[in-house]
Amino acid sequence: MHFAVCDYILDMVQNSLEAGADRIELVLTERYNGLTLSLRDNGCGMTEEELEKAKDPFYTDGIKHASRKVGLGIPFLIQLAETSEGRFGITSTKGVGTEIAAFFNTTHIDTPPVGNLVSLFYQAMTFDGSYELIIRRIFPSNGKDDYELVRSQLAEILGDLNRAGSMGLLRDFIASQEEN
Template identity: 35%
Template sequence: MHYTVCDYISDITQNSIEAGASVITLDINDNNNIFEVTITDNGKGMDESTLKKALNPFYTDEDKKHDREIGLGLPFIVQAIQQAQGEILIKSEPNIGTTIKFSFNKNNIDTPPVGDKVITYLSLLNFPGEFNLDIQEHNNDKATSFSKKEIIEAIGETDSVESLSLIKQYLIDNIL
């Protein structure tokens, strides 16, 4: 079971990458009481029956694992949301993409801690695959954004220790 909200963000964003998305947007809205996350992708999407199955912990995409019948990504987040009385909305259309929006009330005692955003973004930028990832963060009066395309254009790669250390510092300096 995941420990932080950032763990759910990692998991759900990876689903987008694995669904073949070329553009993924991660939007984080951190207001006084609500922590809201929206992940939008242009991956292969799911029809209604597949989406229903994806919420079942004993289902996984056939392409992903042939012999196993466990897929815990979405069920984990749904369970955490239910426990903490948050909200989740999943919209998906085959060949168009998927949008997952969820929010936690920061005052609810069962809401998980936010977790380490820097390492979460760093690991998503380092994840293999030809996809662009736009991360947008905003709270009451400030906003910032990171783009994988811009970072790669600036530093060249996202898998050597050298560039990862620099990207990490760049994220620490600019994160909200």
């Protein structure tokens, strides 16, 4: 399993990009008992059969790694949901996109720490390519302000997001949103 909840989420964003998505919406809702994730992309999607295979840790399409026998991204999430009273669901339509919904039960002892969400967000924003990523943070109960990050908007202000200088500013910006 991954070290932090953030790592699972970054892994899924990377999946979306590898599936050729150029629009990804990530919504994270924080409640007293856990974190709800909703991720929707317009990548290549999967057929029902491919989707079932993606849930199997001993399946990989063999494209990325010719001699490898495992594909652990989605199985990791299923494992976590099963062992920590969380939830996980995935639906996909070939040629349209994929949608993931998950609940990370932070009150369960077997759920890893949430980890650094600020790092997660700026890293998800700075993969190569010209994709759109919209991240929404929603706090229904603890008094913090909801906020939204739009990659194209931030890129327009900061220029090349891959410059280390832009990354520093981007991280400061996201940290200031997350704190308040």
